[in-house]
Each structure stands twice: as C-alpha cells, then as structure tokens.
Amino acid sequence: xxxxxxxxxxxxxxxxxxxxxxxxxxxxxxxxxxxxxxxxxxxxxxxxxxxxxxxxxxxxxxxxxxxxxxxxxxxxxxxxxxxxxxxxxxxxxxxxxxxxxxxxxxxxxxxxxxxx
Amino acid sequence: xxxxxxxxxxxxxxxxxxxxxxxxxxxxxxxxxxxxxxxxxxxxxxxxxxxxxxxxxxxxxxxxxxxxxxxxxxxxxxxxxxxxxxxxxxxxxxxxxxxxxxxxxxxxxxx
Numbered sequence: 001x002x003x004x005x006x007x008x009x010x011x012x013x014x015x016x017x018x019x020x021x022x023x024x025x026x027x028x029x030x031x032x033x034x035x036x037x038x039x040x041x042x043x044x045x046x047x048x049x050x051x052x053x054x055x056x057x058x059x060x061x062x063x064x065x066x067x068x069x070x071x072x073x074x075x076x077x078x079x080x081x082x083x084x085x086x087x088x089x090x091x092x093x094x095x096x097x098x099x100x101x102x103x104x105x106x107x108x109x110x111x112x113x114x115x116x
Numbered sequence: 117x118x119x120x121x122x123x124x125x126x127x128x129x130x131x132x133x134x135x136x137x138x139x140x141x142x143x144x145x146x147x148x149x150x151x152x153x154x155x156x157x158x159x160x161x162x163x164x165x166x167x168x169x170x171x172x173x174x175x176x177x178x179x180x181x182x183x184x185x186x187x188x189x190x191x192x193x194x195x196x197x198x199x200x201x202x203x204x205x206x207x208x209x210x211x212x213x214x215x216x217x218x219x220x221x222x223x224x225x226x227x
Contacts, residue, residue: 043160090160104165107160
C-alpha cells in the first residue's frame with residue numbers, strides 16, 4: 001500500500017559519476033518535492049513541481065536537476081556528485097486543491113546516497 | 117533569525133514522564149502548522165496538525181500561540197517508542213504552500 005515510492009533505497013556512486021534517483025506516487029497529487037537531508041539537519045528543499053511547472057530553490061546547485069515526465073513520476077539527477085552530496089534524498093507529495101489552501105505532505109522512504 | 121527554530125535537544129526523559137517541545141516561527145503570516153516525527157534514518161511522518169484551538173490525539177497535545185509565534189507539542193506518559201526526532205513544520209508564509217522545516221528536536225525516552 002505504499003503511496004510514495006523511492007528507488008533505490010540505497011545508492012552508492014563514485015565521485016563525479018552521474019546518478020538518478022526516482023520517485024513515484026499513487027496518490028495522484030499535483031505537487032512533488034525533492035529534499036536533501038543531512039544528519040541532524042532539517043530537510044532542505046531542492047525544488048518542486050506544481051503540476052508541470054518546475055520551481056527551483058535559489059540556492060540549489062546547478063549540479064541538481066529534475067524531471068517529471070508525468071503526474072506519477074519524478075526524477076532527481078545529480079550530474080556530478082561530490083562528497084558533499086552524500087545525504088538522504090526525500091521525495092514528498094501534496095495536493096494543492098483549487099483555492100490555494102494547503103494539504104499535508106506525504107514522504108517516501110528516502111534514498112540514502114553514498115559518494116565514494 | 118531562522119524562519120523556524122527548535123531546540124535540537126536531545127531531551128532525555130524516563131518512561132512515563134511528560135515532555136514538551138516548543139517551536140518558534142518568524143513570519144506572522146504563516147497559516148498552517150504541523151508536527152512530524154522522524155525516526156533514525158527514516159522519512160518524516162505526520163504526527164499531527166496544529167489548529168488554532170489546540171488539538172489532542174491520545175498522549176499528544178499540540179498548541180498554537182499566534183501572539184508569541186510558537187507552537188508546542190506535549191507528550192504525556194512517554195513510551196520508549198516515542199524516541200525520535202520531532203520536526204516542526206510551518207506553511208503559508210505569504211500565501212505559499214511551501215513548507216518550512218525546523219531542524220527537529222531529538223527525544224530519547226529511557227527505561
């Protein structure tokens with residue numbers, strides 16, 4: 001009954017080797033978010049999609065890109081991972097109903113990225 | 117001043133104790149407030165929303181104080197399984213749906 005699914009759960013990559021993390025949802029939510037979370041820190045929003053509209057946070061490095069080919073799937077591409085990119089990457093979804101009021105977020109289990 | 121501030125703790129309490137956390141937020145235009153629970157190396161999960169009138173769910177009580185711009189979480193009769201990090205989340209700054217997370221407060225309940 002998983003609602004937000006992330007693959008893989010653990011990813012090991014080498015310094016500079018591109019990596020793609022995936023997220024899928026069965027909730028039909030219109031907003032999908034990608035967060036980076038390091039130990040003992042708050043989740044840091046990298047970007048989000050509101051429907052097809054991509055919204056990048058100002059301080060998200062260019063090294064991070066995202067794609068949302070359809071409502072259900074969203075990908076995080078790290079073009080050239082550095083040691084500082086080792087973290088937990090969390091995907092979340094929410095439904096923003098007409099009128100702009102907010103709804104709660106549902107998180108996937110995360111992908112833990114290790115950079116060697 | 118950070119947008120959402122929490123004491124990182126850890127709060128070390130014995131089983132059965134009552135413990136309270138506060139979270140302050142900087143923007144008075146914030147509209148929605150939540151507490152999430154995050155276990156070690158797991159994703160955040162919604163614990164409860166925080167309503168203006170306050171709300172209670174079993175051993176957990178959440179309160180909102182708009183005048184002083186803080187929310188609180190009270191846990192009564194702490195269980196070992198309550199050990200986790202509790203994240204404060206604030207939404208609605210300037211009408212935005214984007215949530216802002218606090219760094220979390222770590223709770224350790226010991227026998």
